Amino acid sequence: MxxxxxxxxxxxxxxxxxxxxxxxxxxxxxxxxxxxxxxxxxxxxxxxxxxxxxxxxxxxxxxxxxxxxxxxxxxxxxxxxxxxxxxxxxxxxxxxxxxxxxxxxxxxxxxxPNPGISAWLALSHGAAVQPGQHVLVLGATGVTGSLAVQLAKSVFGAGHVTVAGRNAERLDWLRTVGADDVITLGSDDLTESITARHAAHPFDAVLDYLWGSPAEQTLNALAASHPSAHFHATRFVQIGAMTGKTISVNASTLRSTGITLSGVGIGSVPPEALMQARAEALPKLFAMVDGGDLQxxxxxxxxxxxxxxxxxxxxxxxxxxxxxx
CATH class of the missing domain: 3.90.180.10 (Medium-chain alcohol dehydrogenases, catalytic domain)
Incomplete structure (x- = not known):
């Protein structure tokens, strides 16, 4: 053959x-x-x-x-x-x-299945997104990021989803499938954009498909815009590294805020969680595609x-x- x-x-x-x-x-x-x-x-x-x-x-x-x-x-x-x-x-x-x-x-x-289960795990296991919460997706214009945006709203009930990416056409499309707010990388100032949004309506979860400079700017902005006197838990979940393999994080960022930093991948998710996600997610993902609810x-x-x-x-x-x- x-x-x-x-x-x-x-x-x-x-x-x-x-x-x-x-x-x-x-x-x-x-x-x-x-x-x-x-x-x-x-x-x-x-x-x-x-x-x-x-x-x-x-x-x-x-x-x-x-x-x-x-x-x-x-x-x-x-x-x-x-x-x-x-x-x-x-x-x-x-x-x-x-x-x-x-x-x-x-x-x-x-x-x-591959991007769908990855997005599902990031939302359920990594970020533990609950109905009504505020979610930021860095690198939302990619395959997995775009599915995460759709699932955040339709399955996990996120109250507000902010997306960040470079492709203007894809960002416009994301508005039609679950994104409430858009940050255009390379055009908008990422630090200022996140600082303002986090101060007004704190992010409960960040799904990061980029790492590198965008992740570093985001963590700094989250730390700077929400004083330690006003605790708010933000789960920063690392999934992809399209813009760099390393970042620099100030120690005080993790000491003075409610930010928790973790990753989602085969080695960081318990086998039973992987099996459960596969069992729950695949039939649901196929049904959503069949019904036109996932693109x-x-x-x-x-x-x-x-x-x-x-x-x-x-x-x-x-x-x-x-x-x-």
């Missing part, structure tokens, strides 16, 4: 032949319909992800996706190494797969073009999905 095959860590996959998968106890060979090109898939293929060392090369890229079982049922499933999902066929555990609703297309169904832009690209697709820069806020046909 044809597949996106990795022969060396850190090298992009090649479109080439790979032996057909063979089922083992509890698994079934399935026909792949779509697999999203996520940051996680890229990280695994880089060889730097913790799970990379558990995979023997050559192997197929694609950590998850949508496949059709022999009985015709479409399911979302994780991959079982070395058979990643960027191939014509793969093996899955049917018992652990989630059925895809009839009216949700395979490309969308493959694109939603995600996708771009389907053929498996045969994987080398070009892998090297290309994804459009802002769009999830690229690889399909065998």
């Amino acid at each position: 044809k597949a996106a095959v990795v022969h060396e860590w850190g090298q992009q996959p090649a479109y080439t032949d790979f032996p057909d998968p063979q089922p083992t106890d509890g698994t079934e060979v399935a026909t792949v319909e779509a697999s999203a090109l996520t940051n996680l898939t890229r990280a695994v293929i880089s060889g730097k992800h913790y799970s990379s060392k558990e995979i023997s090369l050559p192997a197929i890229a694609g950590v998850d996706g949508v496949a059709r079982l022999a009985n015709g049922k479409r399911v979302y499933s994780g991959s079982l190494a070395p058979y990643g999902m960027m191939a014509e066929r793969t093996v899955v555990y049917p018992a652990g797969a989630v059925e895809v609703p009839e009216h949700v297309d395979s490309v969308t169904a493959a694109a939603i 995600l832009q996708t771009l389907a690209r053929p498996l045969a073009d994987i080398e070009t697709v892998w090297a290309a820069k994804e459009p802002s806020g769009v999830r690229v999905v690889v399909t065998p046909q």
